[in-house]
Amino acid sequence: MSRIERYVLRTATTAFLTGLVVLTGVIWITQALRQIDLLTSKGQTILIFLLMTGLALPSLIAVIAPVALFAGILYTFNKLNGDSELVVMAAAGVSPARLLRPTLALSIAVFAGVAAITVQVLPWSFGQMENLTTYIRADFISNFARPGAFNDLTVGFVFHYRERTPDGALRGVFMQDRRDPEHVSTYIAEAGKTLEKDGSSYLQLSKGVLLRPQAAGDSAMVTFDDYTIDLNQFSQAVAAVKRPRERSTVDLMLPTAADRADAAMAGHIRSELLDRLASPLYALVAGLVAFAALGEARTTRQGRGLAIGGAVLAFVAIRGLGIAATTLTVGVPSAAIFVWLIPLAATLGALAMIFRQPLFLAHAARRAATRPA
Template sequence: AGLGALTGIVWITQALRQIDLMTSKGQSLLVFFTITGLTVPSLLAVIAPVALFVGVLYSLNRLNGDSELVVMSASGISPSRLLRPFLLLFAMVYLLVAGLYVEIMPRSFDAIEALTALIRADFITNFARPGVFNEVTSGFIFHYRERGSDGSLRGVFMQDRRDPAHITTYISEVGKTVTRDGETYLVLSRGTYQRPERSGDSAIVTFDNYAIDLSQFVRKEETIKRPRERTTAELMRFDPKDPSGARQIGRIRGELIDRLASPLYAFAAGLIGFAALGEARTTRQGRGVATGIAVLLFLVLRMLGVAVTSLVVSDPHAAILAFALPLLACAAALDAIYGGPLRRALREGRRQFAAKAA
């Protein structure tokens, strides 16, 4: 329930950011909910460990508040034994998050990009207003004088300024849209195409018919997939010598490590929460202090994880830290639960705190 509520709240904030699809791009509610729905996997992947952490703290706090943990402890049930059903829950959340990161999220991001291409193509052909210079995407301007009775566009002007060194301009008398194999093309008739030459001059080419693939304007880096849109198998098989992604080697490495390491935070989140409140406590003040420390530790751990993931982009050796952080957190939490040195230190700290409070 908590996971669903948190996901719903964050999804609403994301949906409000996409309201531009209906207002300025003229899209239907179906398209709006489709593209915002495709963001749910990425939201779930981030929220699930947090929801697990909150759920563990809430459940154990209730058990403590109702004195049920005290009864369990008195009957000989140790915190390590109580941990067993929780470990099953942690494993389920881990598998969910791993599946989202490794398989579902890359496909959803790729689907978003493909749908965005269709939206922009649809915007050009059906919703762009005549006589207005419409910026379809950053650096790409589209304009037409009027729409003919047959649906064709008259007086078409297009300028691609995404690469300042290679500004291209298209001018034609007539433009018509054609869809083939799921791709939308704008066929320009009786016009000119202006492009820069290496000498610095501009070359003007006259044409009778010229077809432009409108989906090309969805990506800033032509047809090169961004790391988050590549499947995990593609990231693993990526050839550093491949010129198509030579500039993305660091980002590809960071994306792969993030997908493999991030699910481990589900175990870390659950174990930290259990280590904080898994032992019977009779005072509300003690539970409050333990909860506050657990929240602080989890926040610090997650922020360090984000920082290390960013570091992996520039330093391959940081990949070890990306896995070490959640694993060390799990080890420390298990040590506290099973009565290791850390647990003894925590008990001593609580006794000193209680003595000072008294």
């Protein structure tokens, strides 16, 4: 790379990283405030709070990185235009391709980073978040649920106990699961205690009854001496079958027979896989659309502001269409072609605009004229 190319790359990279850190930080703080109940109602430590919110960072970065790249490229070439540096470069005979190269280099680097996050890091982070959620809820029962209070373990699931003995056992346990209004379960037991086995949390109830309302208005009652409840089943985030976003990319490519037989699950798996594979392409789209708008020397009279506005609208429209196409594939498998067609068409369209700019055409004409016969 020449000195000019390194200068453009350094300026664009600095702008991109600044935008990425600022945007990610603002959104992360917003998300973190929504999890503040971990420190209050759930009684967790600041370490658990930071770990839970930190696991959300990969998903934020994957979404924000193309936007930050787009803003960084626009800022860089708007600055070069505003300081008349592009005009000087053009007058000195600098090829437009030399300005495009650092843009492509940064775009490809962001593409690779986003691809690594969406394909490998995101499934791991989502899986860790679900495991941590289960731990928090189990820990909440064993250590932080207040005696004498009706504690919401999750939406529709209430937990209550009268007192805690010195050895940690719970006395006077009451639980009610109303998450499914058609199948309400009520547990009443004299005592209970939490257990850990093979990485799973359990609540063992002693000397109690299980009540389930019947259609006739009566309740079916089952008495028990010992009854063990898997706390994982009461977590909204943990299910017997992993959700698509928690599965590895290889698992999404090779769904089980049960997944293929379930039309709804098959649709969500297809949509998740396409989103992971196609999302990184928007980093290339972002860099090229921004360069197509401001990569050529412009004056204010030539509508630099109009070019920026047009580029922003174009990128928002392209990304919006991409999200819509990915969502559509849940129920319409044939829509998968649009998931690929939209970013590829946008990339080719931006390249066509770039190579049809007067400076590119003039430089190509000069090279053709000086080429030996």
